[in-house]
Amino acid sequence: MIPLSWYLILSAALVCVGVFGVISRRNAIAMLLGVELILNAVNINLLAFWRYKDVSHVTGQVFTIMVITAAAAEVAVGLAIFIAVYRNKRTIAAEDVADLKG
Amino acid sequence: MTISWLYIGIFLVVSLGLPAVAIILAGILAPKKPSLEKSMIYECGVETHGETWVQFKAQYYLIGLVFLIFDIETVFLYPWAVAFDRLGVFAVLEGLLFIGILAGGLVYAWKKGAFEWV
Amino acid sequence: MNFLSDPVTFIGNWLTGLVANLGIPKETASAWVTGVAVGILPLLAMLWVLVLIWYERKVIGRLQDRPGPNRVGPFGLIQPVADMLKIFIKEHILPAGIDRIPYNLAPILAVGGVLGMWIVVPFSATVHGVDINVGALYVIAVGAIGTLGIIFAGYSSNNKYALLAAFRVVAQLISYEIPMVLALLVPVLLARSMGMNSIVQAQPVWFILIAPLAALLFFISSIAEVGRSPFDLAEAESEIVAGFNTEYSGLKFGMFYVGEFLHAFTNSLIFTALFLGGWQGPGAEQFPILGFIYFFLKTVVVHFLGIAIRGSMPRFRIDQVMQLNWKLFTPIALAAFSSAALVEKLATNWADAARIGIHFLVNMIILGVVVLIGGRVFRARGIRLDALAQRNRAAVKFSMEKSHDS
């Protein structure tokens, strides 16, 4: 039997890798991939807690559905924005696209 | 349950391994005489011209986008369909509302010309 | 347990007994035997492809008034073996500038993505692969791996036509996955289960009678998923050389075709299990071998239908493929599924015959409405196109006359 901590440590590691990607990649799409990693780590945690507590309570599963939905929406809109930005500015390096800064 | 998934794991490994082994075997059996002329990219009989990664239409992205949204919504209807016996009429109507919202998205994409391939 | 009535279980039990005699506990022995059987199944499926290739070439040949393969062996039966031997010893040409890992992974994924579906197919009352409770979705998920193989092939080949073809094919595959998933939802709803075996067991009355629209949509989209005529845009030679596999050679090229032939048959298996009652038939419960025969016969009929369509339909254009899917199939699939859910809930307590009748009726009404509206739209479009063509003709004539004058 796998103890709960294994899943939690794995997902902590995944979050850290994802955060690194978001902070340090220049390409905006690569930053989005980092966000995907973070959200997947969240899913691992949610399902692990569902499994290691009372499995008849489906809260963990419903939250996973919500996270997947949010991830999909984020990817769809994010990539569309990058494509539009690329069309207008011919770049998707995050630091070059600072127009929206207040 | 878990043992079934173990079988599926074995099965998937074998199904991926079988073509891999066949290809490796063929690679050993086959003659190997590489030449510059042979390794050139095929392009309707002329030498390849320009960059490989030509620019793609945004249309592909739009199709992928509509697919993604529909895929997610449909997949989440599956548990709902499995639990159908336990649902009341109200819950079924809720599910249909979900589908209705989905259909609204389809109509929007249609009106905005996401499916026109020009 | 009799050998003739259920050979697979008989052999399984015999082998289990043999292993158990070595001093291994009964359950462990059974698990080992099942594991080995599961490992052998892909091999059988791969060998089955040889028969499929011969059969398909023969049928297409007859459809087109040719004899088909007839030189090697009786009725050309050995032809696929000869072809296989030939392709095995052909050189693997590695084109310049390829991306090696995805390039070599692509044919493997293309075949593996199809083979992987076989594990959930219920062949007979006792032999049903693995009965997981998400079988139907598993089929779709494994199909997604095949799509990946095509993207890999197109991207890594360093050939713009291959890439273009891969993008077209992927756009087509992902588009047709939507009506497929929606149509698959109907049998799941009617059986109240995603397990393939439970779906078969829920079909004393075949689901094709209860949900003819869903069956039709599933059938057409599964043809599109295989990428066969009329959806064979992947190999529109006049437009994109040979498609996403242009830069492949030898067995790597052959693997894409193995995948295609196997996919066509696998889809027939799945269609049979979902809509034609699978192994169900008179006496199938008592004599599982009968169930296997019924399943096989039904599958062959469905498979033949697919081949006949392949042999007789012209190719769609890419815009037609896309519009057919999003403007026709997806709305119909949504309507078919919603109506099925509504009828199923409202008619829960009715007699079976009445419930099935209502389901059928509603399906036919939807079909009728679609044909009426669709016919009108297409006729209007045809008139518009005619007018356009006339104007073009007039313009051409005018300009030609002008050039004659001057």
Added chain:
Amino acid sequence: MILDQVIFLITALVIIIAAILVVSVPKMIHAALWLILALAGIAVLFVLLQASFFAVVQVIVYIGAIAVLVIFAVMLTRKAMQDDGPQLNRYSVLAAAVCLMLFVVLTGMLLSWDGASSLPVNPAVHPDTIINLGESLTNPQGYLLPFEVASILLLAALVGAIFIGREHRAGKEEE
């Protein structure tokens, strides 16, 4: 059972390596391919957690749809970042240090928590959990609201993304 621990460790190793490659390889398309491997590994984890529905959803949604969309987007914008340029910005060393520290802190906190080493309450999940899930999704006492909100969210994403991503043709706008 030792077998599932072995499978877990191998899968975890694959996931972490693939994830690190996702954030570090220079070619965007390779990052997308490594992401696919990481996501497939996570699907295996879901199987180990006996959430088989989510394992197949993971493959269908993430590998079959999101990864394809990412590859499309990479292809559409690929000229923007010539792949040989620097892919990490000037904060990358700092970021790596911060993330490593974050990981150490998180792991330390987890290990000091008593519940971390707990084992599953019941060894085998009853297959009915999918039915429970489906029922609670449209149950007003359950999660009806999140379910419908999710569909609105997806609709909004669809509308927004189509509006942004569509090619505006100069001539067409004036008609």
